[in-house]
Amino acid sequence: MTPYSATGTVSTITHHGPVGIAPRGTEPSGGGARRAGGRGGAGAGAAAGTQAFTGADWRLLAGVAAIWGSSFLLIEIGLEHFSPALVTLLRVAFGAATVFAFPASRRAVPRSDWGAVALLGVLWMAVPLLLFPYAQQHIDSSLAGMLNGGVPLFAAAVATLVARRLPGRAQLLGLLVGFAGVVVVSWPAVQGARATALGAALVVLACLCYGAAINLAVPLQRRHGALPVLLRAQLFALVVVAPLGLAGIGPSTFGWSSLAAVVALGAGGTALAFVGMSVLVGRVGAARGSVAIYFIPLVAVALGVSFRGETVAVASLLGTALVSAGAYLTSRRDRPAAAPAPPAPAPAPARAA
Secondary structure, three states, rough: OEEEEEOOOOEEEOOOOEEEEOOOOOOOOHHHHHHHHHHOOHHHHHOOOOOOOOHHHHHHHHHHHHHHHOOOHHEEEEHOOOOOHHHHHHHHHHHHHHHOHHHHHHHHOOOOHHHHHHHHHHHHHHHHHHHHHHHOOOOHHHHHHEEEEEEHHHHHHHHHHHOOOOHHHHHHHHHHHEEEEEEEEHHHHHHHHHHHHHHHHHHHHHHHHHHHHEEEEEEHHHHHHHHHHHHHHHHHHHHHHHHHHHHOOOOOOOOOHHHHHHHHHHHHHHHHHHHHHHHHHHHHHHHHHHHHHHHHHHHHHHHHHHHHHHOOHHHHHHHHHHHHHHHHHHHOOOOOOOOOOOOOOOOOOOOOO
């Protein structure tokens, strides 16, 4: 879910959206992550960016990457018995129930921000979480995971448009390299059947939704914390997807494997992974915590090949490397492109002696 804005901020997102977004060196989401498990004490925020990872930090990083990277495989297992809309409905429902179990998520969000949170629920949860199951009816889970690696690039591109300012050279290079990687990853699908190309296009559209959602989530999470915003966005999304999900019960059949998959998908990928990432970012800083995102496509490919017998084109692997490199470059702090210098003032007229 790694992602960044072109204005010097880092967001920790994932396969399925942003976790917390904060300027480098500050704790995310109003400090909730640090209270949940950070290395407290004076100067902890600055120290987080320089201390070596502890064993607990590495376990958090590996856990977050594994949960989010496995989401694509779990979607595919869910689709064995359930319709795409039902997979989404159950996923959001189990995710919201799990997030609700954390007391911090129940802190109030002012009514004045409900409209923004509702829009976030649509862009961050309802639309992309519907698009992924529909897409994976046509493409493998590994390809979906590789394309999802482009989320940071879409986030940076949207931030650039919103700010109406070009990013710095390194970030601009990252955008160009990363989007070239998205094209390379998608190329084998485009060359294949029309349905396969449709599936890849749906994933790219979902990534674009995430890119917009990340930028919308920035001020909301800074004001109210990650978990209160996450819970309410999920509840709004639940209302949006409920009609389609309930209609999807008819063409679905029951299967314990699919039920277990969507429970894990909701409780893990749509809840616990967000909490884990918030704790990780609170302990090590946003820039270093976001490293977990780079492992998500690798986990998705490994699981797809190992458990589903999927084949991955060499071009797609090369494209994934380009996407990861581009995401890394866009995440680095960089000076924005310099504005043209104002014209030098005209010399003062000479005065008579």
